[in-house]
Amino acid sequence: MCLSIPSKVVSIDREKVTAVVDTMGVKREVGIDFIEHEVKLGDYVLIHIGFAMNIIGEEEALASIETYREILELMSEEERQRAITESESCNGG
Amino acid sequence: MRKLQLKELYERFRDPATIKALAKLIEKEARSLEEPLNIMEVCGGHTHTIMKYGLKQLLPDSIRFVHGPGCPVCIMPKERIDHAYILSKEEGVILATLGDMIKVPGSRGSLQKARREGADIRFVYSPLDVLKIARENPDKKVIFFAIGFETTTPMSAALLEHAIKEGLENLLLHVNHVTVPEVMQELIDSRDEHIDSYNNKIDAFIGPSHVSVIAGAKIYRRFPQRYGRPVVVSGFEPVDVMEGVLMLVRQFVEGRCELEIQYRRSVTMEGNTSAQKMIDRYFCKRELFKWRGLGNIPHSALRLRDEYARYDAERVYADILPLEEIEDHKLCICGDILRGMAEPTECMVFGTACKPSNPLGSCMVSSEGACAAYYKYGDLIGG
Ligand code: SF4
Numbered sequence: 001m002c003l004s005i006p007s008k009v010v011s012i013d014r015e016k017v018t019a020v021v022d023t024m025g026v027k028r029e030v031g032i033d034f035i036e037h038e039v040k041l042g043d044y045v046l047i048h049i050g051f052a053m054n055i056i057g058e059e060e061a062l063a064s065i066e067t068y069r070e071i072l073e074l075m076s077e078e079e080r081q082r083a084i085t086e087s088e089s090c091n092g093g
Numbered sequence: 094m095r096k097l098q099l100k101e102l103y104e105r106f107r108d109p110a111t112i113k114a115l116a117k118l119i120e121k122e123a124r125s126l127e128e129p130l131n132i133m134e135v136c137g138g139h140t141h142t143i144m145k146y147g148l149k150q151l152l153p154d155s156i157r158f159v160h161g162p163g164c165p166v167c168i169m170p171k172e173r174i175d176h177a178y179i180l181s182k183e184e185g186v187i188l189a190t191l192g193d194m195i196k197v198p199g200s201r202g203s204l205q206k207a208r209r210e211g212a213d214i215r216f217v218y219s220p221l222d223v224l225k226i227a228r229e230n231p232d233k234k235v236i237f238f239a240i241g242f243e244t245t246t247p248m249s250a251a252l253l254e255h256a257i258k259e260g261l262e263n264l265l266l267h268v269n270h271v272t273v274p275e276v277m278q279e280l281i282d283s284r285d286e287h288i289d290s291y292n293n294k295i296d297a298f299i300g301p302s303h304v305s306v307i308a309g310a311k312i313y314r315r316f317p318q319r320y321g322r323p324v325v326v327s328g329f330e331p332v333d334v335m336e337g338v339l340m341l342v343r344q345f346v347e348g349r350c351e352l353e354i355q356y357r358r359s360v361t362m363e364g365n366t367s368a369q370k371m372i373d374r375y376f377c378k379r380e381l382f383k384w385r386g387l388g389n390i391p392h393s394a395l396r397l398r399d400e401y402a403r404y405d406a407e408r409v410y411a412d413i414l415p416l417e418e419i420e421d422h423k424l425c426i427c428g429d430i431l432r433g434m435a436e437p438t439e440c441m442v443f444g445t446a447c448k449p450s451n452p453l454g455s456c457m458v459s460s461e462g463a464c465a466a467y468y469k470y471g472d473l474i475g476g
């Protein structure tokens with residue numbers, strides 16, 4: 001199913017229409033085509049199959065990140081990366 | 094294993110006490126219903142939630158779920174899976190796709206089989222990964238086998254936009270994007286014709302939140318207005334689904350017929366207009382699209398606009414892609430299941446000849462398929 005953990009925007013490349021986001025310590029590049037005009041550094045966004053889909057409030061983001069932290073902290077970097085990506089995997093249904 | 098652990102995290106959003114409290118409220122309100130209420134959850138993700146948390150069992154007998162066709166893998170006809178299979182076997186082609194697609198058998202076998210036979214098939218989490226594959230393999234053609242409802246369509250469009258901007262000439266799309274309202278409409282139309290011969294009917298719909306994050310809740314307006322079927326756009330957590338059911342029951346009790354949003358956190362009437370524009374820029378409606386088990390449905394799918402024909406694998410490779418229709422396995426009743434006319438347990442080979450490890454039909458392949466959900470959470474069924 002297509003759920004996702006809030007990610008923080010750490011850099012923006014307006015020309016490439018991408019941003020680097022930090023999802024609980026895991027950094028990756030995502031598309032910002034759909035929130036191009038609104039997104040700012042430091043925003044929390046929800047990622048859907050590699051694209052930032054919406055910006056969410058900081059308070060809400062931090063609360064839901066807290067829920068994930070405990071277990072993710074027990075994982076190695078590689079496992080964490082996989083778990084985070086898998087949590088967003090989607091068939092489009 | 095890790096995936097399971099991460100899933101356990103979500104349990105906290107799935108508070109049993111809240112679910113029970115909602116079930117009680119529904120029960121109370123449902124006493125005023127004059128007739129049983131048949132609610133179709135359109136999306137396979139909802140079917141999964143309903144089965145996994147045994148929501149069916151928590152509800153009174155007067156509330157029935159009818160499982161809908163919203164599983165993009167389940168509705169992919171064999172001939173299109175064959176297209177993917179054939180393309181993957183072409184000299185110099187890398188085929189990339191999302192999700193469970195790789196396991197679904199076409200008439201020649203699954204993509205998994207093609208891969209064992211030497212085809213270069215990549216499973217990606219994001220269409221953006223395809224961009225990277227295309228960059229790294231300039232001497233190959235990289236074909237993205239694009240699947241999904243409105244949830245994944247804008248990302249396929251964005252993939253093409255990024256590729257064009259970068260000047261990547263070796264990236265193509267095989268487009269299988271389908272749309273939710275058209276198939277809902279088809280289900281209502283086809284039912285109204287034979288309404289008496291079916292056990293089930295659809296009185297109301299639960300629409301998937303992720304589709305409306307993009308397309309807006311507005312795509313369902315016609316259902317309450319023209320067809321007398323209320324729609325509630327709902328999230329995927331069990332609490333969301335239960336609240337969606339409660340909202341529908343209240344509508345019936347109060348004699349309303351409306352479009353409502355349960356998942357107000359990220360769904361609006363309008364949706365994400367940038368994403369909608371992106372879809373429009375690159376895609377247009379197909380006249381007809383064949384859905385597995387449901388047949389041809391007008392305007393229910395998208396294709397690339399003519400301006401982008403050179404990126405369209407269906408057109409570029411037209412001479413090797415057969416168009417003949419292929420029948421499904423004789424015993425498979427996926428079609429009836431996708432129409433909400435039968436339950437997986439009514440299939441003669443359910444759980445015996447057909448299992449997730451050896452699926453005869455597509456509903457057993459995807460984790461969003463009704464048969465797979467019934468198989469996995471079967472011990473909850475009954476009662
Ligand atoms: S159990 Fe298998 S064969 Fe039967 S309807 Fe489901 S997918 Fe088709």
